[in-house]
Amino acid sequence: MVIYFYKVEEPYGCFSNFSPHQICLHGQDWLTVEHYYQAQKFVGSVDRRLVAAIRAVATPQEAAELGRDPNHRMRDDWEAVKIPIMRQAVLTKFLAHSDIQAILLATGDRVIVEDSPKDYYWGCGCDGSGQNHLGKILMSVRSEISQRRAVDQNSP
Numbered sequence: 001m002v003i004y005f006y007k008v009e010e011p012y013g014c015f016s017n018f019s020p021h022q023i024c025l026h027g028q029d030w031l032t033v034e035h036y037y038q039a040q041k042f043v044g045s046v047d048r049r050l051v052a053a054i055r056a057v058a059t060p061q062e063a064a065e066l067g068r069d070p071n072h073r074m075r076d077d078w079e080a081v082k083i084p085i086m087r088q089a090v091l092t093k094f095l096a097h098s099d100i101q102a103i104l105l106a107t108g109d110r111v112i113v114e115d116s117p118k119d120y121y122w123g124c125g126c127d128g129s130g131q132n133h134l135g136k137i138l139m140s141v142r143s144e145i146s147q148r149r150a151v152d153q154n155s156p
Contacts, residue, residue: 004115014100018060023092033089034060038067045075112138
């Protein structure tokens with residue numbers, strides 16, 4: 001059985017980057033994974049001031065809006081670093097919050113799909129042909145956490 005998620009208020013909504021789960025990365029607290037991810041687009045860019053602006057907004061929707069504004073110039077290496085940045089943020093979120101970590105681990109080996117009708121990169125798109133990179137990251141994080149737990153249980 002495939003696990004689909006999209007909106008925060010729906011089943012498995014904690015898998016969304018908009019879920020209200022704070023993370024701490026590089027010594028800074030972020031309200032959501034979405035805040036962190038959108039801000040990282042501008043690290044070292046001419047629009048680096050947006051990092052602090054995005055971190056300061058109240059909602060992940062506002063963070064996404066600022067980060068997606070085509071009038072802002074992203075860092076030059078964004079295409080090369082966006083997946084590792086997202087994975088680090090998602091892993092951090094699930095390591096920091098045991099309640100949602102349990103939900104993720106309870107999915108076993110089932111396929112996880114971000115059921116976004118508009119996003120063909122992070123989600124599956126409206127016709128299911130999307131790349132589902134967020135779902136792939138979640139499954140990778142699930143595997144890593146499971147492996148860490150197995151090692152911890154087998155350690156003396």
